[in-house]
Amino acid sequence: QLQLQESGPGLVKPSETLSLTCTVSGGSISSSNYHWGWIRQPPGKGLEWIGSIYYSGSTYYNPSLKSRVTISVDTSKSQFSLKLSSVTAADTALYYCARHRWGIQLYHFDYWGQGTLVTVSS
Amino acid sequence: QSALTQPASVSGSPGQSITISCTGTSSDVGSYNLVSWYQQHPGKAPTLMIYEVSKRPSGVSNRFSGSKSGNTASLTISGLQAEDEADYYCCSYAGSTTFGVFGGGTKVTVL
Numbered sequence: 591q592l593q594l595q596e597s598g599p600g601l602v603k604p605s606e607t608l609s610l611t612c613t614v615s616g617g618s619i620s621s622s623n624y625h626w627g628w629i630r631q632p633p634g635k636g637l638e639w640i641g642s643i644y645y646s647g648s649t650y651y652n653p654s655l656k657s658r659v660t661i662s663v664d665t666s667k668s669q670f671s672l673k674l675s676s677v678t679a680a681d682t683a684l685y686y687c688a689r690h691r692w693g694i695q696l697y698h699f700d701y702w703g704q705g706t707l708v709t710v711s712s
Numbered sequence: 713q714s715a716l717t718q719p720a721s722v723s724g725s726p727g728q729s730i731t732i733s734c735t736g737t738s739s740d741v742g743s744y745n746l747v748s749w750y751q752q753h754p755g756k757a758p759t760l761m762i763y764e765v766s767k768r769p770s771g772v773s774n775r776f777s778g779s780k781s782g783n784t785a786s787l788t789i790s791g792l793q794a795e796d797e798a799d800y801y802c803c804s805y806a807g808s809t810t811f812g813v814f815g816g817g818t819k820v821t822v823l
Contacts, residue, residue, distance in 0.1 A: 591783055637801050637814040697746035697805040698763040705757050
Protein backbone atom coordinates (compact mmCIF):
# COMPACT_ATOMS: atom_id res chain seq x y z
CA GLN A 591 0.00 0.00 0.00
CA LEU A 592 1.45 3.34 -1.04
CA GLN A 593 2.02 5.75 1.84
CA LEU A 594 3.04 9.39 1.86
CA GLN A 595 4.25 11.26 4.93
CA GLU A 596 4.84 14.98 5.23
CA SER A 597 7.48 16.38 7.56
CA GLY A 598 8.85 19.79 8.42
CA PRO A 599 8.56 22.72 10.84
CA GLY A 600 5.09 23.52 12.10
CA LEU A 601 5.90 27.17 12.70
CA VAL A 602 7.49 29.60 10.26
CA LYS A 603 8.14 33.30 10.74
CA PRO A 604 6.69 35.86 8.32
CA SER A 605 8.95 36.65 5.35
CA GLU A 606 10.87 33.38 5.82
CA THR A 607 10.78 30.23 3.71
CA LEU A 608 8.48 27.30 4.43
CA SER A 609 10.15 23.94 3.77
CA LEU A 610 8.40 20.58 3.77
CA THR A 611 9.38 17.09 2.65
CA CYS A 612 7.19 14.19 1.60
CA THR A 613 8.52 10.66 1.97
CA VAL A 614 7.00 8.00 -0.26
CA SER A 615 6.93 4.37 0.80
CA GLY A 616 5.32 1.21 -0.53
CA GLY A 617 5.89 2.21 -4.13
CA SER A 618 8.42 3.80 -6.48
CA ILE A 619 8.68 7.56 -6.78
CA SER A 620 10.43 6.98 -10.10
CA SER A 621 7.48 5.33 -11.85
CA SER A 622 6.83 6.77 -15.27
CA ASN A 623 3.09 6.93 -14.67
CA TYR A 624 2.97 9.39 -11.80
CA HIS A 625 3.65 12.93 -10.76
CA TRP A 626 3.91 14.03 -7.12
CA GLY A 627 2.03 17.04 -5.84
CA TRP A 628 1.50 19.48 -3.01
CA ILE A 629 -1.96 20.74 -2.04
CA ARG A 630 -2.82 23.05 0.85
CA GLN A 631 -5.93 23.84 2.87
CA PRO A 632 -6.18 26.96 5.04
CA PRO A 633 -8.06 26.34 8.30
CA GLY A 634 -11.77 25.99 7.59
CA LYS A 635 -11.30 26.59 3.86
CA GLY A 636 -11.00 24.66 0.62
CA LEU A 637 -8.19 22.92 -1.22
CA GLU A 638 -5.61 24.67 -3.37
CA TRP A 639 -3.15 22.90 -5.68
CA ILE A 640 0.36 24.31 -5.18
CA GLY A 641 2.35 22.38 -7.72
CA SER A 642 3.58 19.00 -8.90
CA ILE A 643 6.81 17.34 -10.00
CA TYR A 644 7.73 14.38 -12.20
CA TYR A 645 10.54 12.07 -11.10
CA SER A 646 12.71 13.51 -13.89
CA GLY A 647 12.48 16.92 -12.22
CA SER A 648 9.91 18.57 -14.48
CA THR A 649 7.79 20.92 -12.41
CA TYR A 650 4.37 22.52 -12.77
CA TYR A 651 3.19 25.31 -10.48
CA ASN A 652 -0.05 27.09 -9.66
CA PRO A 653 0.35 30.42 -11.50
CA SER A 654 -0.81 32.31 -8.41
CA LEU A 655 2.07 30.89 -6.35
CA LYS A 656 4.68 30.29 -9.02
CA SER A 657 6.94 33.21 -8.08
CA ARG A 658 7.38 31.83 -4.55
CA VAL A 659 7.31 28.05 -5.01
CA THR A 660 10.04 25.52 -5.66
CA ILE A 661 9.40 21.78 -5.73
CA SER A 662 12.26 19.30 -6.00
CA VAL A 663 12.68 15.53 -5.96
CA ASP A 664 15.30 13.19 -4.52
CA THR A 665 14.64 9.77 -6.02
CA SER A 666 17.44 8.15 -3.99
CA LYS A 667 15.53 8.97 -0.82
CA SER A 668 12.02 8.53 -2.30
CA GLN A 669 11.28 12.10 -1.28
CA PHE A 670 10.01 15.27 -2.85
CA SER A 671 10.08 18.68 -1.25
CA LEU A 672 8.29 22.01 -1.19
CA LYS A 673 9.78 25.42 -0.56
CA LEU A 674 7.52 28.47 -0.32
CA SER A 675 9.32 31.76 0.12
CA SER A 676 8.30 35.11 1.65
CA VAL A 677 5.47 33.58 3.64
CA THR A 678 2.71 35.58 5.29
CA ALA A 679 -0.17 34.66 7.58
CA ALA A 680 -2.18 33.83 4.46
CA ASP A 681 0.11 30.83 3.93
CA THR A 682 -1.01 29.25 7.22
CA ALA A 683 -2.56 25.97 6.17
CA LEU A 684 -2.64 22.22 6.32
CA TYR A 685 -0.17 21.07 3.66
CA TYR A 686 -0.76 17.73 1.93
CA CYS A 687 1.46 15.78 -0.39
CA ALA A 688 -0.21 13.45 -2.87
CA ARG A 689 0.42 11.14 -5.80
CA HIS A 690 -0.76 12.95 -8.90
CA ARG A 691 -1.99 10.89 -11.84
CA TRP A 692 -1.32 13.28 -14.73
CA GLY A 693 -1.06 12.41 -18.37
CA ILE A 694 -3.09 11.90 -21.49
CA GLN A 695 -6.66 11.80 -20.22
CA LEU A 696 -5.47 11.67 -16.63
CA TYR A 697 -5.65 14.29 -13.88
CA HIS A 698 -6.42 13.34 -10.29
CA PHE A 699 -4.82 12.76 -6.90
CA ASP A 700 -5.20 9.16 -5.80
CA TYR A 701 -3.06 8.84 -2.66
CA TRP A 702 -2.67 11.54 -0.01
CA GLY A 703 -0.50 12.05 3.01
CA GLN A 704 -2.14 12.80 6.36
CA GLY A 705 -1.20 16.48 6.10
CA THR A 706 0.92 18.74 8.24
CA LEU A 707 -0.16 22.06 9.72
CA VAL A 708 2.13 24.99 9.09
CA THR A 709 1.48 28.21 10.97
CA VAL A 710 3.06 31.48 9.91
CA SER A 711 3.56 33.66 12.95
CA SER A 712 6.27 35.65 14.66
CA GLN B 713 -12.76 32.76 -4.44
CA SER B 714 -12.39 29.25 -5.85
CA ALA B 715 -12.15 28.65 -9.56
CA LEU B 716 -14.96 26.07 -9.52
CA THR B 717 -18.28 26.88 -7.87
CA GLN B 718 -19.94 24.41 -5.51
CA PRO B 719 -22.93 24.90 -3.20
CA ALA B 720 -21.79 25.47 0.37
CA SER B 721 -24.05 22.77 1.73
CA VAL B 722 -26.38 19.99 0.69
CA SER B 723 -28.46 17.81 2.99
CA GLY B 724 -30.62 14.74 2.75
CA SER B 725 -32.23 12.02 4.81
CA PRO B 726 -30.86 8.49 5.04
CA GLY B 727 -31.71 6.50 1.94
CA GLN B 728 -32.30 9.55 -0.22
CA SER B 729 -30.20 10.69 -3.16
CA ILE B 730 -28.41 14.01 -3.31
CA THR B 731 -26.48 15.76 -6.06
CA ILE B 732 -23.61 18.19 -5.67
CA SER B 733 -22.88 20.51 -8.57
CA CYS B 734 -19.51 21.87 -9.64
CA THR B 735 -19.68 24.73 -12.10
CA GLY B 736 -16.66 25.86 -14.06
CA THR B 737 -16.08 27.41 -17.45
CA SER B 738 -15.34 26.39 -21.02
CA SER B 739 -11.64 26.57 -20.06
CA ASP B 740 -11.80 23.83 -17.46
CA VAL B 741 -14.83 21.60 -16.80
CA GLY B 742 -16.32 22.29 -20.21
CA SER B 743 -13.17 21.43 -22.15
CA TYR B 744 -11.87 18.32 -20.42
CA ASN B 745 -13.34 15.09 -19.11
CA LEU B 746 -10.87 15.35 -16.23
CA VAL B 747 -13.11 16.14 -13.28
CA SER B 748 -12.42 14.37 -10.00
CA TRP B 749 -14.22 14.37 -6.68
CA TYR B 750 -12.80 14.02 -3.15
CA GLN B 751 -14.45 13.21 0.16
CA GLN B 752 -12.97 14.69 3.33
CA HIS B 753 -14.11 13.74 6.81
CA PRO B 754 -13.23 16.15 9.66
CA GLY B 755 -9.56 15.97 10.58
CA LYS B 756 -8.78 13.56 7.76
CA ALA B 757 -7.06 13.79 4.40
CA PRO B 758 -9.19 13.90 1.25
CA THR B 759 -10.03 10.59 -0.44
CA LEU B 760 -10.54 10.15 -4.19
CA MET B 761 -14.14 9.15 -4.95
CA ILE B 762 -14.53 9.81 -8.69
CA TYR B 763 -12.04 10.53 -11.49
CA GLU B 764 -12.36 11.28 -15.21
CA VAL B 765 -15.92 12.54 -14.56
CA SER B 766 -17.51 9.19 -13.80
CA LYS B 767 -14.95 6.50 -12.98
CA ARG B 768 -14.81 5.01 -9.48
CA PRO B 769 -11.55 3.85 -7.90
CA SER B 770 -11.48 0.34 -6.55
CA GLY B 771 -13.12 0.21 -3.15
CA VAL B 772 -15.44 3.19 -3.60
CA SER B 773 -19.11 2.36 -3.20
CA ASN B 774 -21.24 2.31 -6.34
CA ARG B 775 -23.61 4.63 -4.48
CA PHE B 776 -21.28 7.39 -5.70
CA SER B 777 -21.57 8.42 -9.33
CA GLY B 778 -20.36 11.32 -11.44
CA SER B 779 -21.53 13.06 -14.58
CA LYS B 780 -20.96 16.19 -16.60
CA SER B 781 -23.02 18.48 -18.80
CA GLY B 782 -21.43 21.47 -20.42
CA ASN B 783 -19.50 23.47 -17.85
CA THR B 784 -21.08 21.73 -14.85
CA ALA B 785 -20.03 18.44 -13.29
CA SER B 786 -22.11 16.62 -10.70
CA LEU B 787 -21.57 14.08 -7.95
CA THR B 788 -24.60 12.01 -6.94
CA ILE B 789 -24.76 10.02 -3.74
CA SER B 790 -27.60 7.52 -3.73
CA GLY B 791 -28.90 5.66 -0.70
CA LEU B 792 -27.46 8.32 1.58
CA GLN B 793 -25.82 6.94 4.73
CA ALA B 794 -24.62 8.57 7.94
CA GLU B 795 -21.01 7.82 6.96
CA ASP B 796 -21.42 9.99 3.85
CA GLU B 797 -21.56 13.11 6.00
CA ALA B 798 -18.38 14.94 4.99
CA ASP B 799 -17.01 17.73 2.83
CA TYR B 800 -16.77 17.08 -0.91
CA TYR B 801 -14.47 18.85 -3.35
CA CYS B 802 -14.41 18.79 -7.12
CA CYS B 803 -11.27 19.34 -9.18
CA SER B 804 -10.73 19.87 -12.89
CA TYR B 805 -7.82 20.10 -15.27
CA ALA B 806 -7.77 23.63 -16.67
CA GLY B 807 -5.26 23.59 -19.48
CA SER B 808 -1.52 23.99 -19.86
CA THR B 809 -1.29 27.38 -18.13
CA THR B 810 -3.54 27.05 -15.09
CA PHE B 811 -3.25 23.26 -14.89
CA GLY B 812 -5.62 22.33 -12.05
CA VAL B 813 -8.36 24.01 -10.05
CA PHE B 814 -10.48 22.92 -7.08
CA GLY B 815 -13.99 23.86 -6.06
CA GLY B 816 -14.70 25.57 -2.76
CA GLY B 817 -16.19 22.45 -1.22
CA THR B 818 -19.67 21.29 -0.22
CA LYS B 819 -20.64 20.14 3.24
CA VAL B 820 -23.01 17.18 3.07
CA THR B 821 -25.26 16.71 6.08
CA VAL B 822 -27.29 13.56 6.68
CA LEU B 823 -30.43 14.60 8.51
